[in-house]
Amino acid sequence: MRASRVRRALAVAVAAGAMVLSVTAASGSAARSMPTASRLPAVRADTLAARYAADHDVIVRSERAARRMGDTSRADHLAGLAASGRQFLSFDPRDDGLAVEVLGDLAHADRVVVLVPGSDTTLDTFDEIGTRYASVAGGARTLRAEMHRLAPDTKTAVVAWLGYHAPRTLSRDVVTTARATAGGSQLRLLMGQLKKVNAAAPVTLMCHSYGTVVCGSAVQPPASPAAPLDRLAGIVAVGSPGMGLRSASDIAVRVPVWAGRGADDWIAGVPHTSVHVPGATIGFGTDPVSRGFGARTFDAGSGGHSDYFKPGGLALHNLALISLGHGEAVSHG
Template sequence: MRSGRWWRAWLAALLTACVVVPLSGAVRPGIPAPAPARIEAKTPLPVRYAAHRANAAEAARTARAAGAERRAAALRALSGHAFLEFDARGPGRTAEVLGDLRTADRVAILVPGSDTGIDTYARFRRGALALRDELGPGAAVIAWLGYETPGTVSPEALTSDRAHTGAARLRAFLDRLSAYGLRARTPVTLLCHSYGSVVCARAAHGLGPHGTPAVTDIALYGSPGTGFARAAELRTRARVWAGRAAHDWIGDVPHARVQLPGTTVGFGPDPVSAAFGARRFAAGDGDHSGYLKPGSTALASLARIVRGQHPEVPHA
């Protein structure tokens, strides 16, 4: 029975169950880290990269001194990376560019979903590297971890609170890209995974191919919903795409949005449904974490979207 009462009961039970995880983690002390490097927006990129690498190295030493060996190891692994932005405090916030932003003929920005931070950054970066390799020379990929992602099993993963903050930070980052060297009119695509699709949906208003930057496409994949009933409600002039792999567990999550006392739980209609109105792309038979796996159908489709090749498929 798919009544409103059934959905309300299911979501309320899930929200109650999720409270255990963040409460058990809330008592853990934070890992100390230095403040981010202070850099002017138009600082030359080599100087910017060097400053952030030095900050990451300092953060690794600080974490090791505090006995946080896992965090220290994760930070040491960032040596040599080209960070446009870097902050080791808390779960961590970063923006790494793979390729040359100043000469790129098109740019893809990856917006991650839940459980992504410095400790799990290697996993996120592997997807960015796979996309860069799929796109080939001339393109740049930005792995944007610019917001505090929710835990997969947490109340925050069921509400849009983190997405509101993330969307504001994503818009601010887009505004800074020209200062970082992105050429005017270079096509930019937002590739938004899982909870990241909620972030992108809230950041989409007003974005388009004639803006600064020129956001031509927004692709939502592995999405729990966006918080909007239809793609048109995103109020963007960019093309909106949606795809979901055949073995992605997110397809079994009820696509509902229910008002509970003090909060709204869930994100509404399924973005891959015909009723939502997004362009649908083939995502293959992978799982929730396999969209950017080398050789996958999803990776090939996303690369075609970035290239402007429009791999649209009919709705089922």
């Protein structure tokens, strides 16, 4: 039995080690010596402008610091983040970085979506990871554009959330739940902040790849009350290796749970199992698109692991419908 468990753990590790093609190198010494913002005001509707301005200032100063230290790659990426009109609710340029970008008027939105990305997401891949739409910021933009196309009179806000330290594909962390557990705590904090900014808007968690494990951690029954989740309208898992849950019924609140996988997504070949070893859990449990998980499955089209937010795709169309609360119009796989 013990040998069998070890073999299963190794199988999960080997398969999941191929999760998302890594397109970025480790950030350089500049990332470890960056300026940080002075203490920001608490997140409320009336402090958003101040936070956006303060974080823009940090991004600009970080870009200059990176150029002084010769890290031109990081500096170029930071220059993109500093572009006029971009709004960052929080930002930390150190190491791989953290960034939470808001698209739209968060305080007055009718619907809010939080996009939670998977492995290899850093400041250097925030805007592009192979393609623009595969990145957390690019996917947030294509999703919001599709929502506007389908419902032009609905005020929407999409949050591109790099609020946790995503694992690298070729690392031990990518097959364990440790980063997801830490990220889940941060995601719950964000949900509480969103409630303070806009208490009326329903919030949908849109989770991709390892980000689905983060979302699963965030919505498990906590020791404390689940108040930050009371505006949660739904959870969507795409390209998931498992959410760290046995079934959709394990979440702390009763909301629709959706799952989809593109026909050409290699994640289907990852062993959807979970093995507990000393000091870690390897693998992420039940496949969310399986009948036993109990999610509402939708047609994610013929694309691959990085194609869910591709403009014009069936997956993006269905994701936008779910985000707008029009689940009845979603096509099913």
